Amino acid sequence: MQRTIGCGLLAVAIACPGLAAGPAEPNPQIAAVVAAISAQRIEARIAKLASFHTRHTLSETNSETRGIGAARRWIKAELDHCSEASGGRLKVAFDAYVEPPGRRIPQAVEIVNVVAVLPGAQAGPLDRYYVVSGHYDSRATDVMDAKGQAPGANDDASGVAAVMEMACVMAAQRFDATLVFMAVAGEEQGLLGAKHWAEQAEKLGLPLAGMITNDIIGSSTGADGKRDNRSVRLFANGLPALLTAQSGATSDAFAQRARAELKAIAQSGGEFDTPTHQLGRYLKEIGERYLPGFTVHLIPRPDRFLRGGDHLPFLERGYAAVRFTEPAEDYRHQHQDVRREGGVQFGDLPEFVDPAYVAQVTRINAAGLAALALAPAPPREVGIEVGELENDTTLRWRANAEPDLAGYRILWRDPGEATWTHALDVGKLTRHTLKGISKDNFVFGVAALDHDGNASPASFPRPLRPE
Numbered sequence: 001m002q003r004t005i006g007c008g009l010l011a012v013a014i015a016c017p018g019l020a021a022g023p024a025e026p027n028p029q030i031a032a033v034v035a036a037i038s039a040q041r042i043e044a045r046i047a048k049l050a051s052f053h054t055r056h057t058l059s060e061t062n063s064e065t066r067g068i069g070a071a072r073r074w075i076k077a078e079l080d081h082c083s084e085a086s087g088g089r090l091k092v093a094f095d096a097y098v099e100p101p102g103r104r105i106p107q108a109v110e111i112v113n114v115v116a117v118l119p120g121a122q123a124g125p126l127d128r129y130y131v132v133s134g135h136y137d138s139r140a141t142d143v144m145d146a147k148g149q150a151p152g153a154n155d156d157a158s159g160v161a162a163v164m165e166m167a168c169v170m171a172a173q174r175f176d177a178t179l180v181f182m183a184v185a186g187e188e189q190g191l192l193g194a195k196h197w198a199e200q201a202e203k204l205g206l207p208l209a210g211m212i213t214n215d216i217i218g219s220s221t222g223a224d225g226k227r228d229n230r231s232v233r234l235f236a237n238g239l240p241a242l243l244t245a246q247s248g249a250t251s252d253a254f255a256q257r258a259r260a261e262l263k264a265i266a267q268s269g270g271e272f273d274t275p276t277h278q279l280g281r282y283l284k285e286i287g288e289r290y291l292p293g294f295t296v297h298l299i300p301r302p303d304r305f306l307r308g309g310d311h312l313p314f315l316e317r318g319y320a321a322v323r324f325t326e327p328a329e330d331y332r333h334q335h336q337d338v339r340r341e342g343g344v345q346f347g348d349l350p351e352f353v354d355p356a357y358v359a360q361v362t363r364i365n366a367a368g369l370a371a372l373a374l375a376p377a378p379p380r381e382v383g384i385e386v387g388e389l390e391n392d393t394t395l396r397w398r399a400n401a402e403p404d405l406a407g408y409r410i411l412w413r414d415p416g417e418a419t420w421t422h423a424l425d426v427g428k429l430t431r432h433t434l435k436g437i438s439k440d441n442f443v444f445g446v447a448a449l450d451h452d453g454n455a456s457p458a459s460f461p462r463p464l465r466p467e
């Protein structure tokens with residue numbers, strides 16, 4: 001039995017690494033975006049966000065220097081300024097609604113997201129949306145305390161500063177897909193702002209192809225004092241959301257889709273190949289290519305145990321959604337009143353944030369987002385033919401419609417591998433047979449390529465009868 005085929009042994013396969021998402025040479029546009037990310041601007045924005053005393057969702061909104069109202073007006077003004085400075089294509093707006101009283105909302109309150117949209121060049125039916133978010137609300141020890149100091153430098157001014165920096169750096173660039181940069185509110189009160197935006201996206205039928213939240217990406221030092229400024233965790237697993245849909249917790253349309261997905265997964269061993277897993281795998285591969293020496297730890301869970309984030313309302317609606325978080329959290333500086341106790345400083349203060357590290361995580365995000373937005377959409381209706389007993393693998397898929405489409409890449413890996421290990425570019429076909437490579441022994445994917453070498457995330461093939 002043929003167990004594995006090394007990259008170098010496969011004459012027609014492209015060089016490893018850099019399998020799924022493009023050639024080994026960096027795309028100059030992506031490299032320029034990554035190079036433009038500034039730790040100094042990120043540091044200044046985290047300091048400013050931490051200066052509003054609190055950004056609690058229920059805090060005051062009339063002051064110009066304190067509370068969540070001042071914070072969101074400042075975020076919007078910054079993004080407006082970046083838009084003006086880069087030709088005005090970045091559309092910045094408040095996305096506001098009134099949240100009725102609920103578990104962590106004692107009286108009705110206006111929740112306001114700050115949303116900056118950079119329209120893609122491939123408008124109409126080819127348009128896709130990618131969302132990147134951080135939450136700008138903050139909290140103290142008591143989640144209902146709207147008055148106490150809550151600087152939220154790491155949770156989550158770090159994520160907001162990352163999103164603002166990406167919006168400002170990418171605003172002057174052109175991408176095929178539409179990018180949405182969001183600073184959301186109400187996260188600590190129950191993921192409210194993100195839930196609202198995801199609900200609207202579902203209602204409007206936005207072609208949302210992926211969502212990334214950055215929450216607590218600020219510290220390279222763990223509670224044990226150990227420093228790790230060369231890695232980040234990426235939580236990516238779309239399977240639990242499919243199971244939740246099964247129980248009827250979400251829309252009928254998604255529940256129906258989820259049943260079909262789960263069936264295909266159960267029949268073919270696709271537990272680690274949902275669109276969310278593919279997004280995670282892609283972000284790891286692209287990020288590590290553009291930031292050599294930095295590691296993205298891909299963790300196949302929706303989030304840390306007992307925790308949640310703004311990607312969850314997206315996952316629950318069937319969208320691919322993932323979360324970046326620092327490698328080792330220090331809970332003395334998270335959801336804590338600012339105070340000294342037994343010689344220990346508690347509180348989420350800027351002094352415990354490492355802006356150079358936040359900039360590295362921002363570069364990982366920016367490389368992935370730029371690559372996603374330049375590449376074609378992942379191929380659709382990808383199937384693996386299961387008509388007869390044989391040792392070959394035949395894949396087929398529907399043709400992509402992008403005008404700059406160059407062809408397709410078949411990817412595969414041993415089932416125990418986290419990322420793709422083999423790749424074969426097959427040109428502008430919609431069916432291909434891998435001779436002597438058994439579909440029973442590997443996991444497969446198909447990606448779409450454009451003329452500049454940009455590749456989409458992979459699509460997992462469903463078992464299909466031959467046509």
Ligand SMILES: [Zn+2]
Binds near residue numbers: 156
């Ligand atoms: Zn948070």
